[in-house]
Amino acid sequence: AQTVTQSQPEMSVQEAETVTLSCTYDTSENNYYLFWYKQPPSRQMILVIRQEAYKQQNATENRFSVNFQKAAKSFSLKISDSQLGDTAMYFCASEGRGATNKLIFGTGTLLAVQP
Amino acid sequence: DTGVSQDPRHKITKRGQNVTFRCDPISEHNRLYWYRQTLGQGPEFLTYFQNEAQLEKSRLLSDRFSAERPKGSFSTLEIQRTEQGDSAMYLCAGGQSDTQYFGPGTRLTVL
Numbered sequence: 001a002q003t004v005t006q007s008q009p010e011m012s013v014q015e016a017e018t019v020t021l022s023c024t025y026d027t028s029e030n031n032y033y034l035f036w037y038k039q040p041p042s043r044q045m046i047l048v049i050r051q052e053a054y055k056q057q058n059a060t061e062n063r064f065s066v067n068f069q070k071a072a073k074s075f076s077l078k079i080s081d082s083q084l085g086d087t088a089m090y091f092c093a094s095e096g097r098g099a100t101n102k103l104i105f106g107t108g109t110l111l112a113v114q115p
Numbered sequence: 116d117t118g119v120s121q122d123p124r125h126k127i128t129k130r131g132q133n134v135t136f137r138c139d140p141i142s143e144h145n146r147l148y149w150y151r152q153t154l155g156q157g158p159e160f161l162t163y164f165q166n167e168a169q170l171e172k173s174r175l176l177s178d179r180f181s182a183e184r185p186k187g188s189f190s191t192l193e194i195q196r197t198e199q200g201d202s203a204m205y206l207c208a209g210g211q212s213d214t215q216y217f218g219p220g221t222r223l224t225v226l
Contacts, residue, residue: 004157033213044117045158045206045217091157100171101213102148105157 006106021077023092032095040088119218136221140209152204
């Protein structure tokens with residue numbers, strides 16, 4: 001079965017600092033997408049960033065960037081200049097097998113940004 | 116705001132009762148997904164619609180669960196004879212291609 005592993009259940013970072021959240025995945029697909037979603041407390045899941053596997057260039061969205069290592073099946077998220085509003089559960093997800101593009105999620109990393 | 120809405124936001128029911136949830140994606144979302152999320156876990160895929168056709172169902176979707184998407188617009192997820200193990204957040208997501216946009220979810224509590 002396809003799996004996504006987030007080995008850091010909780011992380012803490014000081015405001016304005018940089019933090020990296022880890023994610024590894026397992027897939028037999030050759031072309032696929034990877035995603036990071038953010039779920040603030042009691043609020044809806046929001047897309048943070050996505051990466052196409054065939055693109056070697058790492059995706060960047062403002063303060064958020066990824067380090068995509070296809071051979072190692074690693075997809076980490078770097079948050080620069082952390083803000084209090086970044087406090088949330090972060091989920092890594094990969095596309096599952098088949099044409100439906102269903103997502104396989106990790107168990108999440110709870111990030112707390114400290115003032 | 117992703118434009119995907121879900122109703123109700125919270126539902127408390129007694130074991131054995133039937134419940135129905137609704138998801139309204141934006142009109143451009145030809146793809147619609149249902150996921151279930153239990154405490155401390157990531158969402159798990161339940162079922163997928165492309166327009167009005169239900170193209171995939173997870174093994175998690177027992178016979179007590181049924182989903183519809185008439186006319187390829189809104190979708191409903193019904194759970195019959197609810198069990199305490201059905202208590203979870205039920206998330207709906209819409210999309211056009213490879214990216215899914217989630218609604219706020221319906222939190223179900225079965226007493």
